[in-house]
Amino acid sequence: MSLKYDLHSHSTVSDGTLTPAQLVHLAADAGVNVLALTDHDNVSGIGQARMAARERDISIVPGVEISVSWNGHTVHVLGLNIDPDAPILCAGLERLCDYRQWRAREIGRRLAKKGIEGAYEGACEEATGALVGRLHFARFLVQRGHARDVKEVFRKFLVSGNPGYVSGEWASLEEALGWIGDAGGMAVIAHPARYNMTRGKLRRLIGEFRELGGRGLEVVSGSHSKDEYFTMARHASDFGLLASAGSDFHGPENPWINLGQLPDLPPGCEPVWNHF
Ligand code: AMP
Ligand code: MN
Ligand code: MN
Ligand code: MN
Numbered sequence: 001m002s003l004k005y006d007l008h009s010h011s012t013v014s015d016g017t018l019t020p021a022q023l024v025h026l027a028a029d030a031g032v033n034v035l036a037l038t039d040h041d042n043v044s045g046i047g048q049a050r051m052a053a054r055e056r057d058i059s060i061v062p063g064v065e066i067s068v069s070w071n072g073h074t075v076h077v078l079g080l081n082i083d084p085d086a087p088i089l090c091a092g093l094e095r096l097c098d099y100r101q102w103r104a105r106e107i108g109r110r111l112a113k114k115g116i117e118g119a120y121e122g123a124c125e126e127a128t129g130a131l132v133g134r135l136h137f138a139r140f141l142v143q144r145g146h147a148r149d150v151k152e153v154f155r156k157f158l159v160s161g162n163p164g165y166v167s168g169e170w171a172s173l174e175e176a177l178g179w180i181g182d183a184g185g186m187a188v189i190a191h192p193a194r195y196n197m198t199r200g201k202l203r204r205l206i207g208e209f210r211e212l213g214g215r216g217l218e219v220v221s222g223s224h225s226k227d228e229y230f231t232m233a234r235h236a237s238d239f240g241l242l243a244s245a246g247s248d249f250h251g252p253e254n255p256w257i258n259l260g261q262l263p264d265l266p267p268g269c270e271p272v273w274n275h276f
Pocket of ligand 4: 009010065248
């Protein structure tokens with residue numbers, strides 16, 4: 001019987017709503033055999049996830065989703081099968097978390113100028129973990145009735161050109177790949193179809209990523225359409241990259257992305273998990 005892999009998920013350590021242990025139990029209930037915990041810029045949930053996995057028939061791939069600034073875009077690079085204690089990785093992630101802290105206050109200040117008070121404090125309350133992200137602001141703003149749902153908050157407040165958007169000062173692509181390499185992991189471009197890039201620009205990103213030692217593309221993602229699976233599989237094969245699959249699960253309140261329900265990789269893909 002083939003194993004069920006889900007190599008992209010979030011816990012309360014970043015912007016997910018389940019603790020690492022709750023996430024592992026839910027994934028095991030859903031029949032996932034191999035789960036990567038890939039919190040944003042943070043590896044502090046991996047110990048708890050591993051502990052919970054001991055009680056169940058599931059393996060944990062230690063991971064991280066690193067925020068990268070590349071030619072004016074924010075790109076997410078997954079590090080899979082990393083050593084979460086690797087010093088160069090840890091130092092790099094600490095820098096990104098410091099930037100996040102500053103950015104969260106800045107988003108709060110900008111929203112206050114638009115008459116929305118208390119957003120920084122509200123987002124911190126939503127964030128029970130080590131990291132405050134835009135999704136925490138989004139949840140707070142929905143609660144306060146500034147938008148109907150999280151998608152609308154992003155559109156109205158939190159994307160480029162809006163009051164709650166601060167352009168990123170994240171890692172460079174080279175840094176992120178260096179940190180992942182130093183931690184013995186494999187770098188995978190997360191949800192490559194989500195970057196609002198032209199086909200040419202996306203291929204330039206993939207080419208640079210490959211040159212710098214990147215290994216894979218997330219072909220099957222909770223945020224990709226079926227057509228996009230095939231387009232991304234094509235890019236992976238053109239560049240000799242491995243293919244990954246991950247739900248990008250953030251919690252059970254987003255029922256459109258479920259754990260354990262990912263389709264198979266398109267034919268011709270070489271799965272990243274064959275190379276762990
Ligand atoms: P950050 O890394 O703090 O800038 O926040 C990025 C996170 O916000 C992503 O990982 C998603 O969880 C969430 N996000 C981004 N865009 C959207 C959107 N349009 N709708 C819902 N969530 C989003
Ligand atoms: Mn997220
Ligand atoms: Mn992402
Ligand atoms: Mn993610």
